[in-house]
Amino acid sequence: MLAKRIIPCLDVRGGRVVKGQKFQNIVDVDDPVNLAKMYSELGADELVFYDITASNEDRDIFIEVVEKTAEQVHIPFTVGGGIRTIEDFRKVLNAGADKVSVNSAAVKNPQIIYEAAQKFGSQCVVLSIDAKRNEQGNWSVFLNGGRVDSGKDALEWALEGVRLGAGEIVLNAMDTDGMKTGFSLDITKRISEGVNVPVIASGGAGEMQHFLDVLKEGSADAALAASVFHYGEINIMALKEYLYENGIEVRRIRNDSSNR
């Protein structure tokens, strides 16, 4: 049976992993390649690297991080942040990324999803959606780190993204991001059951129970988190044991080290 995935997200700036709350109060955490290796050994199923820089200089450092990770870590990883063109896709894929996620750029120019899927295959095109409840109480797609309401309905946008060729959706519920009060179950469930590609829930993880809730009640195929892992509040191996004991199909890492 297909296992539910646990995915640590690493926000990278200037070649370092950093963490903020609601995209603010950013602090330095660790070296990305070291963290990636550690997470892989603990049983992380995938990694997401998010480039939160803007300058070209930092962009080059980021590409080096992607290359080093591909060399040393043997689990899949997605790269996102600042992806605007097909050329951006090509660059990170060539550096060794398995998947590329687009966010704001796709809202502004949905055709990029189609072109990337045609060129590189749907399996590597991830549509990342920043969703937030607007004043009317509807889940709307937000841009620019949650500052601008695009006016698009989150589920509609997810469906359109899949039609255009996205092979996976990351749903980042901004209401709960960094709050550690749990994932947003209703919108996750609605989108996960509405589209026919895997959905990764993001935003709000604080305790193990939250992961269980979003994978079970939220129908998510995977759950993504950052700070609870970076600060050691939740150990990935322990989390997977917990999920397993609660009836969730997860990949637990093999214990034998005879052939390493």
Next chain:
Amino acid sequence: MISIIDYGAGNLKSVYHALTKLGFQTQIASTVDQINNSDALILPGVGAFKDAMNHLNESGLVDSIKKNVQFGKPILGICLGMQLFYEKSYENGEWDGLGFLEGEVIRFNDNLKVPHMGWNNLIPGPNYNPDKGIGKQIGNAEYTYFVHSYYVASKNKEEIVFFSDYGIKLPAVVQKNNIYGMQFHPEKSSETGMTLLKNFGELIS
């Protein structure tokens, strides 16, 4: 020397890094000489069947791959690379493959989430032996990383080393003589994937 065949179908570095880390001499090969002079071949592949087959034909390497396989050189097809080994694919049309193995490549049923993406476990098939060959030291129900929308409907079940279950039982690892296929990405499948690649590398006599 293991040659990873470069025919313009995506990034080969992950496979290269994994084999190198395991201590196998490995090269990314794009010429007939490189293929003829290596001890084993790896046919990777991502994207669409038709495009990959076209790229492969245009590369001018098909004849030499076929000859080497006929002479008994071990070859491993990964993901789409494995699918190319079969007779035919119905991915957006109807396309001929290399025909090393008998069977057809068909799409998953639409009531499933497609692509089949993520970690799924390996279920021993008729061709599994825990003590030797490609499945050596791979236990029951170990996980590997899959990403695919089409799967192989194999004519010869006895070739199947491992199945995986995604609505239907699909061939995950197959073997016939010197021909090996893995539907998942061993280079992305952590320790289990590394063990499988090690088993393949050790076939070189």
